[in-house]
Amino acid sequence: MAGRDRIVQLLRQLERVACRCPAHSNAFHQGAAEPCTVRKTDYAFEMASSNIRYGPGVTREVGMDVAALGARRVCVMTDQNLASLAPVKTVLESLVQNRVDFSVYDQVRVEPTDASFAAAISFAKAGLFDAYVAVGGGSVIDTCKAANLYASHPDNDFLDFVNAPIGKGLPVKGKVPPLIAVPTTAGTGSETTGVAIFDYEPMRAKTGIASREIRPLLGIVDPLHTLSMPSRVAANSGFDVLCHALESYTALPYHQRAPCPPSPQLRPAYQGSNPISDVWAEHALRVVSKYFKR
Structure with a gap:
């Protein structure tokens, strides 16, 4: 070396x-x-990162975590490929068992763009959620971070928090609701960071939003989820x-x-x-x- x-x-x-x-x-x-x-x-x-809980089957605990937060209405974000698979089913079952009210957004785009962020943000604003659970890879978790941020800062324009020079790179003032990330792939590390990456299509550039305030409160790392990964996704991870x-x-x-x-x-x-x-x-x-x- x-x-x-x-x-x-x-x-x-x-x-x-x-x-x-x-x-x-x-x-x-x-x-x-x-x-x-x-x-x-x-x-x-x-080194500013999220708390991490690791263990086979630990996803079953997410309902207890959300209930302990006192959340009244939870947004669960995922993508269409994962919506019918075991990781999402386990999360939803846990929320039901712990009598947590939730709504599911499963339209997250793999490799998100400013347009796909905007769609998720609109859903989050309309739902009036006080907690979020992201179930998926880095694209899902990053999209959920952005939706959470802008739903809790409805008066800000989209480019206000986007990194300069594309956006203004303004600091996030005020807290955002808690977000629990349940990664279903290995490699992105999005469950530990305050960064949300996306493609800004008007300029054909990849950029992001970076703030400690959008870090997940907790990352639930369940190795059983790797069993449902397609072989190509596993290789890419x-x-x-x-x-x-x-x-x-x-x-x-x-x-x-x-x-x-x-x-x-x-x-x-x-x-x-x-x-x-x-x-x-x-x-x-x-x-x-x-x-x-x-």
Whole structure:
């Protein structure tokens, strides 16, 4: 494996000729905030993720979790492929057993767009939900994050919270209702992040929304759900793990990223490689090497 200094050197060479669109640029996108004048590069990293519950069959507990939140009306989001499969059925059965009122939105688009986000947002606004459960892969979870955010901030325009320079990148003021994520694939990690990625079709660009406020309250990781994955989805999940581990390990180290954010609240979701992420990235690569082909 190449040395860290050599990897950083290669990344800097790539950066000089890299695409500058929001999907690929390394620059911070924090709207109109002034950069820090004390330091040129960042000096800290922060790990802000959701609580995770892991175990075979743990999905059966989601109804108890929602009931404990005191939620009166819950939105369950999924896609049409999953709507009739075991993960969604288990979630709905658990909600019924715990006498939780819910409505299902199963029109999530795989690889979501601004238009598919808008449709989910309209459903969420009309439903007046006070809690959300996302059952699916990264597309479902990201769509649910966006629907939850805009339904609880109905006076904001769509581009207000979208990352700059496509959107305004405004900070989210005020809390959003709790969201419980039940991933049915392995590799995206969307159940742990405050990021929602989508294709902005007017500009043919991939961008997203990033805020700690849209992080799921809880990620319920049930390995039994991998049994219902089609073989191609399982293979793509493996590639997802491989790519994310490589990207994390070869990312510019956090203390070399510029400019330094002027306040902790403006530190981005993705902050560069760090001693903790390196440990997990290396472990993920070992797991992929051992099990991916099998």
